[in-house]
Every structure is written in structure tokens, then in C-alpha cells.
Amino acid sequence: ESFSPPQLSVLNATNDQQQTVQIFLQxxxxxxxxxxxxxxxxxxxxxxxxxxxxCRMGLCNTCACGKISGTTQHLISGDQQHDADSALRVCVSTAQNDLILDI
Known part of the structure; x- marks a missing residue:
């Protein structure tokens, strides 16, 4: 068992990391x-x-906030989330395009 968070910044490392998106904190x-x-x-x-x-592993939901718009990707599973008005665990999510968050 592992009780430390994975190195998220290294997961899914591709040329996309050179790309920057904007996150608007409403x-x-x-x-x-x-x-x-x-x-x-x-x-x-x-x-x-x-x-x-x-926890910084997406388990405790302490970091969850509302996502108003945009697409995110879960850094561990790779699943993309397109739904607006959903809860987003920011410790295990990356922006795929410009986002608006309820922060």
C-alpha cells in the first residue's frame, strides 16, 4: 500500500505540457x-x-470545488470530464482547455 500521493506532474507527460490554458477563478x-x-x-x-x-490523491474531497465550464482530465485514470456544474477534485485534475472554477 502507498500512503503518499503520486507524482502527478509527471503523469501523462507529453508535449501538451508546453501548452498553457487559462483558469478563471470566479x-x-x-x-x-x-x-x-x-x-x-x-x-x-x-x-x-x-x-x-x-490527501492530494483525490480521495478525501477536501479540495473539491465547482467547475462551471471547461474540460478537465483526471491525472490518475486519464478520464476526461466535460460536464459543467460538477464537483472537481483539483488535486488530481488538469485543465485540458480554458476553465472557469467556482473559487
């Missing part, structure tokens, strides 16, 4: 640039934004 009225393939939580922290988190 409550903060702020936009940040995020490399495709980087966890959204890591991107928030890199910008100095303190966002609640716990």
Missing part, C-alpha cells in the same frame, strides 16, 4: 495560466493561492 475574479498536465491544485499553490487540500 469568486476571486482572477485568471491564472496553467500548463496542460499540471494539477490544478499545484498551479493554484504556485500562484500563491491557498486552496483547501488534504
Amino acid at each position: 469568486k476571486q475574479q482572477r485568471s491564472i495560466g496553467v500548463p496542460v498536465g499540471q494539477s490544478i491544485l499545484m498551479a493554484l499553490e504556485n500562484e500563491g493561492i491557498a486552496h483547501p487540500s488534504g
Whole structure:
């Protein structure tokens, strides 16, 4: 058993990591640039934004926030999520295109 989070920034490493998308944080009225393939939580922290988190493995839902629009990919399973108005675990999700989050 492993009790430490996987190295998410290395998962799904492709040329897409050179690409940057914009994440608009609706409550903060702020936009940040995020490399495709980087966890959204890591991107928030890199910008100095303190966002609640716990396990960093997508299990505890402490980091979950509302996704208003955009496509994300789960960094562990590779599943893409296109649904708007859904809960998003930012510790294990990366933006595939521009997003609007309820943060």
C-alpha cells in the first residue's frame, strides 16, 4: 500500500505540457495560466493561492470545488470530464482547455 500521493506532474507527460490554458477563478475574479498536465491544485499553490487540500490523491474531497465550464482530465485514470456544474477534485485534475472554477 502507498500512503503518499503520486507524482502527478509527471503523469501523462507529453508535449501538451508546453501548452498553457487559462483558469478563471470566479469568486476571486482572477485568471491564472496553467500548463496542460499540471494539477490544478499545484498551479493554484504556485500562484500563491491557498486552496483547501488534504490527501492530494483525490480521495478525501477536501479540495473539491465547482467547475462551471471547461474540460478537465483526471491525472490518475486519464478520464476526461466535460460536464459543467460538477464537483472537481483539483488535486488530481488538469485543465485540458480554458476553465472557469467556482473559487
